[in-house]
Amino acid sequence: MASQYIKSKINSDAILKSAEDKRTYEGLELNNGMKVLLISDPETDKASGAMDVNIGHMKDPVDLPGLAHFCEHMLFLGTKKYEQENEYSKFLSEHGGSSNAYTSGEHTNFYFDISPEYLPGALDRFSQFFLCPLFTETATDREVNAVNSENDKNLQSDPWRIHQLEKTLTDPSHDYSKFGTGNKDTLDTIPKSNGVNVRDALLKFHDGYYSSNIMGLCVLGKESIEELTEMVVPLIANVENMNVVVPEWKDHPVGLAQMKKIAYTVPVKDVRNLSMSWPIMDLHPYFKCNPGHYLGHLVGHEGKGSLLSELKNRGWVNTLCGGQSPGAKGFMFFKVDVDLTEEGQEHIDDIITLTYQYFNMLKREGPKQWIFDECKDLSAMTFRFKGKEKPRNYTTQVAGLIHKYSLSEVLSGPYLMSEFQPDLITMVLDKLQPDRMRIFVVSKKFEDKTNIKEKWYGTDYSVEDILDSKIQMWSKCGENENLTLPEKNDFIPTDFELVTREVDPASLPELIKDSAMTQLWFKQDDTYLLPKACINFELI
Template sequence: MPLSFVVSFLVVLITACTGSPNPGVSPVQSPNDDRQYRLLTLENQMQVLLISDPQTPKAAASLDVNVGHAENPDDRGGLAHFLEHMLFLGTDKYPDPAEYEKFVTEHGGNRNAYTSFEHTNYFFDIDAAYLPEALDRFAQFFISPRFDEELVDKEKNAVQSEYQMGLKSDSRRGLDVLQEVMNPEHPFSRFSVGSLDTLADTPQASVRDDLLVFYDKYYSANLMRLVVLGAGSLDELESMVAPMFSPVPNKAFEHETIAAPLFTAGELPAMLQIKPQATRRLLQVMFPLDDYRDDYRVKPMSYLGNLVGHEGEGSLLSQLKAEGLAESLSAGSGLGWRGGSLFNVSVTLTEEGVENYDRVVQLLFNYLDMVREAGPKRWLYEEQSRVAELAFRFKERAEPINYVASLASSMHYYAPEDVLQGNYIMSDYQAQMLEDMFSHLEPANALVILDDQSVSTDRVSEHYGAPYSIAQVREAQLAVWQGDAGELPLALPAANEFIVDDVALVSVDKASAGNPKLVLNEPRKRIWFAQDDEYRIPKGAMYVNFRSPEVGQNAEQAAMAALYTSLLRDQVNEYTYPALLAGLNFSFYKHAQGVSLRISGYTDKQFVLLKDILADIAETGFDQQRFDNIRANFVRSLENAVAKRPSSQVFDDLRESLLHGEWGEQALIAALQSTELDTLNAYAASFWASASAEALIYGNYTDAAVDDLAGMLDMVVPSGKPPALSPLQVTKLAEGERALFPVSVEHDDAVLAWYLQGAGNSWQDRAATALTAQIMKSGFFQQLRTEQQLGYIVQAFSWSQLDVPGLVMLIQSPVADSAALAEAMEAYLGRVEGELDEEQYLRHRRVLVNEINRPQKNMWERAEFYWQSIAKKRYAFDGREQLAEAVEAMTLADWSAYYRQNFLSLSRSLQVAAPGKWGVLPTGDQQEYPSAAEIKASHNVYIIE
């Protein structure tokens, strides 16, 4: 249950929904949305949105409480977050703390929650038939939670683990500093995560007493918004939901406007410097502004963010790159509260940018001056409005669990009729409001934050120990920021040529519908084609895989391929960025056997974009400065791997041990440091000389698209017989093998990732391994996390590598060494079979079959399935059916025999362990390996043709 500092820049209209919605009001729906909706207000003033979707395989629900860490008492940092944890651990009606997690998991579901500044959001999904039982358990969170004393004491350790896990996170550390330097009277200054110290009992009150007080005060039905999505009719859903949630008490609590300013008079302008853990070169400029959330039809911050954050020709980022000062830039609204908001500009700097950060700030204010002098532009506003309107018109289905969680939060802020379209409305152009907002974007109203290892600091933040310094900006520095940056090609964005004109749907030929067909098969070019006859939107996916033997053989090739794709993305960014804004997505990235290019979105302008990109590829030539900066940024990102979450670092080491063609950070850094521009240009020429292309065209296309794509591919793909490719390989562990790979992670926590490989890669092996993960995951979490409190990250899951099945158990622990973690995991493995009866097994099997057969909910899921099937040479596109049949055919006796043989007695085991502060590794008769390379060199492999 992660605590998230989640602030949507579109969360607005806090006053519009404080009363009861008109029962006759229905939310405005996208024309592409065929679900049914109903808004209602229960007797206790809880507002509810019901969604009927008879075809949904998953039901989902979310309840959002308009309470977050802003309400933490001054002496109880993290209390709101701790309360979020505790609600999962038993109620009067369902006292077993494992019951909710077990029921949801055994019936195909997931559950989670997050706490932010103003919100605590609880959500789950489940197989649609089991919504009533799950919803009844969920409702009890808000009626009669137990707050069991023993569990209160245990769960404090989970919060402490989550807190410790973030101690090396620069984003958490930066937030800690920001909260420390702002006005202590503002509630945002309160510690959000919590720790054993802040949640300890005191002579005045136990933390349980404070939880009860907090819950009784703030968890009021009138502050709650509930969204329920199910397969039943609206009447059926209402008759189920109303009696379940009407008993939630209404304490009639009303929030007051936060009168305290974020920074007191005279504090700004200020310069805040923070020393990060990682090599992080980040400049942020924050401007406190009015609260514009009521003005969601205007969206003034969205308009401003589009201008400042633009990446096209004439943009601020374009100039920063031209001067070698920055790599990336983002701009938009950050925190919003009842009474104010922040507008943030974030710039990732180069080394030169750090040395000349005053110039970066000066360029920002020169750009803002230009925007202010130009004044609001209705045509620019209407462009954004048109893009937003199209996005809502052709809105596609999201995962039910994500959809309900987002809507429950939005319901606090949008008028009832706008709860579905509030994020997309931008219909009320108000020039005066925009001008008023522009007037606050001045140096005198700025907090400038520089994160870099080189900064001078004189203080340390209380909770995360981040070194920092803060000072008022001196007149001389302020004069530089306000000074004239010289004659510069800064300009407002040009008219966006990629905004779609034609949204007509093409006629579908029955022969071209259904699964893709290979319609072009030449030695160096293969094109698969299918028209969409189900989703019927004016969009499509065009994917091209360029394969070459120049990728995947060594670390040098891997580094150069990744660097080349980064340089190319940078080179085309100025004209692909407007396409992105217009709903036309582009990506270009390295994979195991080559590089892939993807274009997706509205089909109207796709070939215009593709032609420009391929022309740039064909010309191949990069600027020396951009090469130097991007290579340095790439090296820095690899060096910063040490600042990643310890469990993520260990998991990366596990992946490197198994996948041939994967190399660790040090090998890639060495390769990059020896790569020069001439070397890279030679590599690119060699890559394209040996490249072949396989493509998929799927969506709203005519068959003429095949010829168009084939002709354009000739710009980069040569003719003739392609060279042979090396096959993909996965490390093959031996029956009965016990391997140990100790890794070094700079963190006190111990981590163990225990990988158990399936006996083979047949459908039966995949089915048995996936079933094992489904059976294990709930109990593993409940016993090792909730009961034993071994850590915050406690997971068991299925993890296939190129269809070689495997099972992973993963724990990051601040309280136990990796030997103790291995013992706890092994003990759990020994209990799994004995705790499973026939009825439970059949439930798990049904859940897994349902998940495998779950229909793709949108065009992009379907396109990804087709693309992965083509990559795996499953040209019958029947992989899901094959796996589902194998699972369905496996009896409990079959599974038990497989489990005992392959996961207990003769397992194929690899443990990747970070010893943490204890310096202790798992014990036993294990073969220890010093590196991932040594593991791969000493083992046989699965050959993936």
């Protein structure tokens, strides 16, 4: 029965998976353009499903901020087949399950888990979200309050506030600058005052964007692949294909008018942060080379000669994180974020100088095959021995990855690197110039010194042009002799064979050291047989 709806199949042998992964996979492309990954795991204690729609709040109508998020909420509140608003949630909770969803800039992801024997009933209810949601007037009027409550919860969260400020300070005509959560004002009060029917807008959004050809479905169950195919495919084969083109933003939201800016921000909590950001191209098409990962590996290194090591030696920072940061299809960012000490707050320019001196060292040294190989080997090791994820987390993640990778590479794509392309690494590094940067400084020291309040979260901030004299200083700062490439890592393993044991391990942990200060217990693994160790410390 299912075969009539299937355009093509990718069997388990053609899907690159971890050598330790005992699950069976099959990838499907249906006649309606939907891509599906089925996972058979006879040992699972939960079944799960996730649908990722490759559309998010960046496609909200300009006059209805938060509509995509509101649409996500509304799909839980009744369908033509299951009209009772809580039918889906009730069925899941009665059978050991749960559900949730999220909306990001370019994705809306719905997911659930349930006791394995009830997967068919859950999928039947779940599939109706994408076939015939009701969007009733009463539910629409009521659910806007739930969206508003969710937004209220985030209003005092510094990560949410700072992320929105970073977006607000991009090109205001770009979709990236939008406010994605929505609230009572944007989804009820203001639309009503303007004569806009929000329910009609929800229906239009769902009808216009919830197209099968931009949906990715992942289902995990105890059943065999054949049984899962017959269970899943008929339920979603009739989701309509409207041939929606996945949005792509060729223009970066940080243009010339947004570069060379510094923003001073007052946080809610007593935190001190410095973030340096540069606009870069979308690096995902180059995932087999992964130039952003290569540079992030170096910039975020913590050993001798690293940027962090030098900054910590001077007492200016506690932590540093550097690397590529997602934007949306068509653009990305490269960021260096540091957690400042109190003294570090007084050395912002010096920290930025050291950052550019580190970049200058990388440019002089050029891309190195051995560094790429270390990144490649570490990533391959992570993939080979990655732990078994919880079903709900796994299906949620994979459903989103279906849009980014071919079905044969959907499991391995985020990990495996195979192509050393030094020109690409150099191209990204060349984008990290002083006259292209944006700086965000977050500290309580700016209280009563700012002059702007961010529209959506009420964040107090001020923004200034970076002085040309500073741009020139950073452009000509040269190198610092303390900043060097990391030493070669001699501890990356290549032989993963387990040592043969002459005696069977003890069934319980054994006390192998007992002193006045220390007790050391040891238990030899006799179950997982992986080249991993687990170490726990308890200080009394």
